[in-house]
Amino acid sequence: MASRPLAIGAALIAAGLVLALVLGPVAAVLARAGGWGALGPGDWQALRFTLWQSLLSATFSVALAIPVARALARRRFPGRGLLISLLGAPFILPTIVAVLGLIAVFGQNGLINGSLRALGLPGFSVYGLHGVVLAHVFFNLPLATRLLLQGWLAIPAERFRLAVSLGLSPRAMFRTLELPMLLRIAPGAGAVIFVICLSSFAVALTLGGGPRATTVELAIYQAVRFDFDLGRAALLSMIQLGLALAAGLVALRLGTGGGFGAGLDRLVTRWDGRAGLPRVMDAVWIGLAALFLLTPLGMVVARGLPGLAQLGAGSWAAAWNSLTVALASTLLCLAWALPLSSRWGEWVGLVGLAVSPLVLGTGLFLIVRPFANPLSLALPVTTLVNALVALPFALRILRPEAEAVRADYARLAQALGLTPLAWVRLVLLPRLRRPLGFAAGLTAALSIGDLGVIALFADPERATLPLQVYRLMGSYQMEAAAGAALLLLIFSFGAFWLCDRGGRANADA
Amino acid sequence: MLTLENMRYTDGDYSLSADLCLAPGRRVAIIGPSGAGKSTLLDLIAGFLTPKAGRLLWQGQDITATPPDRRPVAMLFQENNLFPHLSLARNLGLALRPGGGRLTAAEGRKLESALERVGLGGLSSRKPGALSGGQQSRAALARVLLQARPILALDEPFAALGPALKVQMLDLVQEVAGELGALVLLVSHDPQDARRFAEETVLVAEGLAHPPVETRALFDAPPEALRAYLGQ
Numbered sequence: 014m015a016s017r018p019l020a021i022g023a024a025l026i027a028a029g030l031v032l033a034l035v036l037g038p039v040a041a042v043l044a045r046a047g048g049w050g051a052l053g054p055g056d057w058q059a060l061r062f063t064l065w066q067s068l069l070s071a072t073f074s075v076a077l078a079i080p081v082a083r084a085l086a087r088r089r090f091p092g093r094g095l096l097i098s099l100l101g102a103p104f105i106l107p108t109i110v111a112v113l114g115l116i117a118v119f120g121q122n123g124l125i126n127g128s129l130r131a132l133g134l135p136g137f138s139v140y141g142l143h144g145v146v147l148a149h150v151f152f153n154l155p156l157a158t159r160l161l162l163q164g165w166l167a168i169p170a171e172r173f174r175l176a177v178s179l180g181l182s183p184r185a186m187f188r189t190l191e192l193p194m195l196l197r198i199a200p201g202a203g204a205v206i207f208v209i210c211l212s213s214f215a216v217a218l219t220l221g222g223g224p225r226a227t228t229v230e231l232a233i234y235q236a237v238r239f240d241f242d243l244g245r246a247a248l249l250s251m252i253q254l255g256l257a258l259a260a261g262l263v264a265l266r267l268g269t270g271g272g273f274g275a276g277l278d279r280l281v282t283r284w285d286g287r288a289g290l291p292r293v294m295d296a297v298w299i300g301l302a303a304l305f306l307l308t309p310l311g312m313v314v315a316r317g318l319p320g321l322a323q324l325g326a327g328s329w330a331a332a333w334n335s336l337t338v339a340l341a342s343t344l345l346c347l348a349w350a351l352p353l354s355s356r357w358g359e360w361v362g363l364v365g366l367a368v369s370p371l372v373l374g375t376g377l378f379l380i381v382r383p384f385a386n387p388l389s390l391a392l393p394v395t396t397l398v399n400a401l402v403a404l405p406f407a408l409r410i411l412r413p414e415a416e417a418v419r420a421d422y423a424r425l426a427q428a429l430g431l432t433p434l435a436w437v438r439l440v441l442l443p444r445l446r447r448p449l450g451f452a453a454g455l456t457a458a459l460s461i462g463d464l465g466v467i468a469l470f471a472d473p474e475r476a477t478l479p480l481q482v483y484r485l486m487g488s489y490q491m492e493a494a495a496g497a498a499l500l501l502l503i504f505s506f507g508a509f510w511l512c513d514r515g516g517r518a519n520a521d522a
Numbered sequence: 523m524l525t526l527e528n529m530r531y532t533d534g535d536y537s538l539s540a541d542l543c544l545a546p547g548r549r550v551a552i553i554g555p556s557g558a559g560k561s562t563l564l565d566l567i568a569g570f571l572t573p574k575a576g577r578l579l580w581q582g583q584d585i586t587a588t589p590p591d592r593r594p595v596a597m598l599f600q601e602n603n604l605f606p607h608l609s610l611a612r613n614l615g616l617a618l619r620p621g622g623g624r625l626t627a628a629e630g631r632k633l634e635s636a637l638e639r640v641g642l643g644g645l646s647s648r649k650p651g652a653l654s655g656g657q658q659s660r661a662a663l664a665r666v667l668l669q670a671r672p673i674l675a676l677d678e679p680f681a682a683l684g685p686a687l688k689v690q691m692l693d694l695v696q697e698v699a700g701e702l703g704a705l706v707l708l709v710s711h712d713p714q715d716a717r718r719f720a721e722e723t724v725l726v727a728e729g730l731a732h733p734p735v736e737t738r739a740l741f742d743a744p745p746e747a748l749r750a751y752l753g754q
Contacts, residue, residue: 424570424599425603427569427591428568428590428595428596428597429591429617429669430592431621431622432621434621434622435616435620435621438622439612443607444605
């Protein structure tokens, strides 16, 4: 096997780079942060808004997920497997694409306002707190549903059999079997979603804004881009860091145990809920959830198709940038993940998740500025941050399999005296082909769809595709924006599909 | 001569001591109750474990600190003796070129003839998954043949095979080892294997690897520890 000292050396180098690239920017932020007096009332408002919208988003996501997960756990219908797979899709769906889809449904000229107008009823605006929460629920309802569905499917079938033979009423059944599970899983699921929403940037950028709907992440961006007040940006970054760490630790403690949810296609046979009303209610919940998740995507496709023809040179250049950045950050992420695919390596990877992209970006901005124009480094910095952010997910996918390969073949390789290079080339990489493909697909899709650091760094000449969509929206070129969004959607799902497929093809046992 | 000189291995509460000599070219069975340390003894000899005290010598040379691939030992494991994603040719090629480089024409012929020797001629492009359990064992033996080391360590590699197939494989091991002139160490929990295959037997029990005894003599007049193991 890769002779041990060499493997350990590679792991240490990788870990050192990750830690330096995360802690360096954090140190820069801490060093640059101004006194608390630098914060204006708007900044405190941003802090309050961040907490409030996260709380609302987490509550609604989990509350709505309960009936949906329950329905999915106990009903069998055609397309059930597909629907459950689709619940994983928002993870790689570019935020800006979802936002455009939501605007197409809930916006001023969207489906719902259009219908209201036709009926002579007053319309509503999608911008502000409710828009931000709506988008967060769109992203996190599927996640909550998957986590709860896992909980439901983990209740042993024998318990349901026992309950039915005891003749428990539906109420008693809920209280003895399902409520305890919900009390165990739901707080953890809520905490995870709360943490995710705390560092919401792209959604707040597009649907929030203004003094009353600004998150801390958005305030950082505004302090850098509009006020060029780096001291205040650093201070806000510190607040964001504290928030994320505190909430992250709580979420870690509560834990949900859920990974990527293997085996969700199982169905628990139950004897309750066979009456007419529960059946209808389950069908309604599943139908509403599917409608809520699929209509915006359908609208992106419908509105994007005519827009594809209007894509200008700027959009194609941005598309090219996005693909290069995604390719580079995928390679970087995997180069990090391979040597770190061990228990302690996974902890190192989590560090990258604890620090939000905008905080990382601000820190890097501060570090780079004395030496170079940060704006000219927009793409390399985006590549780096994207790789760091995807690293924990790549490690979660790779670690179990990498450990299995080592457990199974390290002795044989040692007995043969395989050189380190031969071990990596002939054993490790081929054996890890499937999880590598999956991890690469996830990283590439996340990177292609990312709208975060790039907004902080980009000048008018440089853009990635998500930023280009945002700019087109900002200049009210909605047709072109829809076309670029469709292209973005195709890229991110296509990249995921290609990599994942590549890992599976001819991957024999 | 393979010499285990006052060797002692400990791991927590577990401990194993050995002070014995094994002659080149002999066939030696290592038997004893499970958990007594048969595989540990083999791992110490093959270099996957390091003793806390004592020395390991081969032909008078100290190899206590030598890494596994530079010891005079070729090993067959209980499982995972072949990489499942590589063809037999690639798998066996690694025994000749651990860097994964291309084989010369002469090496290629050597590889083919090793496969023929174990009855797998013409199957070099197959992957292990396309072979039966017995064929996989044969392929692993062909690998050992290519490694051509003077000690052959077998850690119950045929445990998953049926009785008839196991006998066949042990016969093949005997032939292959005879051609190499190798010392064979066979770990087994089955006393029948020892009787059929081994000239000498090492009994591992109660934290001690006893010096080798002629197999027939051992079973004709079993000492206390062996009687307990055999349930007599």
